[in-house]
Amino acid sequence: MADKDLLIDRLYTVNTDEEIPASRKMLGKLIFWGATVLLLGTFLIQSLYVAGKISFGFANWQPALYAIVIWCLGLCVSQVIIRGEAGKKLLFVLPAFLFTVFMVIFPTLFGLYIAFTDWNLSAFEGQHFNGTDNLVQMWHDPYFWNALINMFYYSVAVIVEYAIAFGLALLLNAEIRARKFFRVAFLLPFMLSPVAVSWMIGKSLGEYRFGPLATLARELGWSQPAFFTNPIIARISIMMMDAWTYIPFMMIMLLAGLQAMPKEVQEAARVDGATPWQAFWKITFPLMLPVSITAIILRIIFKLKLADIVINVTSGGPGGATDTVTSFIYREYRERSNVGYGTMLAFVYLVIIILFITGLLKLASRWTIANSNE
Numbered sequence: 001m002a003d004k005d006l007l008i009d010r011l012y013t014v015n016t017d018e019e020i021p022a023s024r025k026m027l028g029k030l031i032f033w034g035a036t037v038l039l040l041g042t043f044l045i046q047s048l049y050v051a052g053k054i055s056f057g058f059a060n061w062q063p064a065l066y067a068i069v070i071w072c073l074g075l076c077v078s079q080v081i082i083r084g085e086a087g088k089k090l091l092f093v094l095p096a097f098l099f100t101v102f103m104v105i106f107p108t109l110f111g112l113y114i115a116f117t118d119w120n121l122s123a124f125e126g127q128h129f130n131g132t133d134n135l136v137q138m139w140h141d142p143y144f145w146n147a148l149i150n151m152f153y154y155s156v157a158v159i160v161e162y163a164i165a166f167g168l169a170l171l172l173n174a175e176i177r178a179r180k181f182f183r184v185a186f187l188l189p190f191m192l193s194p195v196a197v198s199w200m201i202g203k204s205l206g207e208y209r210f211g212p213l214a215t216l217a218r219e220l221g222w223s224q225p226a227f228f229t230n231p232i233i234a235r236i237s238i239m240m241m242d243a244w245t246y247i248p249f250m251m252i253m254l255l256a257g258l259q260a261m262p263k264e265v266q267e268a269a270r271v272d273g274a275t276p277w278q279a280f281w282k283i284t285f286p287l288m289l290p291v292s293i294t295a296i297i298l299r300i301i302f303k304l305k306l307a308d309i310v311i312n313v314t315s316g317g318p319g320g321a322t323d324t325v326t327s328f329i330y331r332e333y334r335e336r337s338n339v340g341y342g343t344m345l346a347f348v349y350l351v352i353i354i355l356f357i358t359g360l361l362k363l364a365s366r367w368t369i370a371n372s373n374e
Helices: 002-011 023-049 062-083 085-090 094-113 133-139 140-175 181-191 194-205 211-220 230-258 263-271 276-287 288-303 310-313 326-332 338-371
Strands: none
Touching: 002 230, 002 288, 023 062, 062 085, 062 094, 094 310, 133 338, 140 181, 140 230, 140 288, 140 326, 181 288, 194 230, 194 310, 276 288, 276 326, 288 338, 310 326, 326 338
């Protein structure tokens, strides 16, 4: 029995560095440094070969990819050999860490380097470093600032979408006939791709000559029902198409919050004689604040990425009235082949989004705490 307990203790005991033989540690270090030398040597040879400094090298960068895989495997194996049981536990973290480094951190740093270069794919000069020229160009670019102002209008529209989504959630939470059918029906727009929505509504239903919406507008007295030629109407039309797609997303989150709310609180309010409006404003709405804030912030994040509908329906027109920052960046890449400037715009917009969402979260947290104290 004592031997069995000793065996169990050894299974659950993590070996320290002193318990691992020095020869074993040396083997692990040799594996790691060997893989490191192979990786650095492969990159050095290929870089010199591409730059024309040496006459031998590889046909492409595929061997460098193999060297990265070998280095990752060597790192994992060496940690197990050197650290023992602690190294095995480290294996649960290393793959995710390496994936983050190679798929997130490295592309981000490489993109940051591109942002400070003049790299136009249609130019013969190729890529070269230009310092802060892209930042200066962005600062004096009226189209970028116009797209940023449009994003403010699109983001403010989230409040209207939230009010509609809350109303639908309250309706679907009530005891109405065919409630399950309506829940599925209201979710259908969210199941569609924004590209499909843009072609179905923007290009088909809203088509100027033969679209059903345009025909109906003529019957109602609108002589020239062009939904995407007037700047204000075009912006509102884009907002409505985007809202039709994503209101169900907010609705389902709010509906889940309503269903999780304690029924006893609402029943107590009715017993105390509260009107439906008082019960909503004093009880339902405050209790739904955490869910509401989450739904609004997630919706704003989706809104800040708005591009599909704009690109397919208006391409930012008329005169940039419907342009978003994302669609503007897309055109810099796609139509103007301006990789350096487009990457700089993307990084600046990323910083703006991070600062904006961080500030929004802090304000939402303070508002929630202030309302809970009341």
